[in-house]
C-alpha cells in the first residue's frame with residue numbers, strides 16, 4: 001500500500017479535477033486550488049466534446065506549414081496566424097515548425113495514442129464506479145475527408161482496421177445519415193466505432209461533486225502562486241498563506257507558464273484560441289455519430305439535445321474573447337455543412353485558449369523541484385487525455401518516496 005500523501009493540485013479545469021479524482025481514489029489527501037468561483041470555466045468549458053481516443057495525430061505534421069499558408073487567405077481559415085513581437089510566440093512557432101515532419105508526427109501520435117487509450121480505460125472504470133451525469137455516449141467518430149490525397153494518407157496510417165474502418169463516401173452517409181448531403185463532396189472517411197462524446201463542463205461538475213463526498217478533499221477558491229521553499233522543494237501560497245503540502249501538481253492550463261517563472265522553469269506552452277457554437281435543435285435532425293470535417297477542421301458532437309460545433313486555431317490571440325468575424329465564419333461553415341441542424345442564428349458562442357505544446361504532447365512529469373509535478377499542455381485533446389494523464393500522475397506520485 002503506497003504512503004498517503006498530502007497533495008495540492010493547482011487549477012480546477014478538467015486536468016486538475018481528474019488529477020484530484022485519481023489521487024483521492026488512490027487514498028491521498030488533496031487540496032484543489034481554483035482561482036475562479038466555479039471549476040471548469042476556462043478552456044474546459046465549451047470544447048468540442050469529443051473523446052477522440054483513436055484520432056490523436058498532432059497538428060504539427062509534414063505539409064502543414066505550406067497548407068497553413070494557403071489557408072491564410074481564407075476568412076474561414078482553420079488556422080490564423082498573427083505574428084507578434086513576443087519571443088514566446090517565436091520560440092513556440094520555431095519548435096512547432098521543427099516538429100512538422102512525418103517521423104516526429106508519427107512518434108508523437110504513438111505517445112498520444114498510448115495516453116488516450118489509458119484515458120479511455122480509466123474513464124470506463126470511473127463510470128462503472130458511479131461517475132455520471134455528463135452526457136457521455138459512445139456513438140463512434142467519423143473523420144470525413146474531402147481531399148483525396150489526405151484521405152489516402154489517412155487510410156494508409158490506419159493500424160487497426162477493426163478500430164478504424166476506412167469508408168467510401170456512400171458508407172459515410174450510411175454511418176451518419178445527417179451528413180448524407182456531404183457525400184458527393186467527400187473522398188472518404190475513417191470511422192472509429194469506439195470513440196465517445198461527453199460534455200466536458202458537466203464532467204468537471206460531476207468530478208467535483210464526487211470529490212466533495214470525500215473527507216480527504218478540500219477546494220480552496222483563490223489565486224495560487226508558487227515559490228521556492230527549503231531543500232529543493234516548492235511551496236504554494238494562496239490568499240497570502242502558505243499551504244501545508246507534501247507534493248504539488250500544477251494543472252493550471254495556460255497560466256501554468258507564468259506560475260512556474262519564480263521557480264526558474266520555462267514551459268513550452270502557448271495559447272491556441274478556438275471557438276465553439278452550441279445549437280439547440282430538433283433531436284430528430286441531430287447527428288448521432290460525432291463527425292470531424294477534416295479539411296475544414298470542424299468537429300460536430302451531439303451532447304444530449306444540443307449540437308456542439310468546434311473549430312479553428314488562432315495563433316497570436318491575446319485573450320479568449322470570441323472574435324465576431326471568426327464566429328460568423330464558423331456559423332457559415334456549419335450552416336453549409338449541416339443546414340438542417342439549425343437554428344444557427346441563436347447558437348451560444350464561446351472561445352477558449354488551448355494550452356498547447358509545439359509537439360502536441362502534454363507535459364505529464366516530475367520536475368527538478370523535488371515535490372513538483374506537471375500536468376499541463378494538453379492542447380486540442382485535453383478532455384480526451386485527461387483521465388490517462390491523471391492516472392499517470394497518480395503512478396508518478398506512488399513512485400516518489402515520502
Ligand SMILES: Cc1cc2nc3c(=O)[nH]c(=O)nc-3n(C[C@H](O)[C@H](O)[C@H](O)COP(=O)(O)OP(=O)(O)OC[C@H]3O[C@@H](n4cnc5c(N)ncnc54)[C@H](O)[C@@H]3O)c2cc1C
Nearest residue numbers: 011013015035043044048049050224253274381382383384
Ligand atoms: C474550441 C476548443 C475545442 C476543443 N475541443 C476538444 C475536444 O473535442 N476534445 C478534447 O479532448 N479536447 C478539446 N479541447 C481541448 C480541451 O478543452 C483543453 O485541452 C482542456 O480543457 C485543458 O484543460 P486544463 O484543465 O489544462 O485547462 P483549463 O480548463 O483552462 O483549467 C485551468 C484552470 O486553472 C485555473 N487557474 C489558472 N491559474 C490559476 C492560479 N494561479 N490559481 C488557481 N487556479 C488557477 C483556471 O482558472 C482554470 O480553471 C478543445 C479546446 C478548445 C478551445
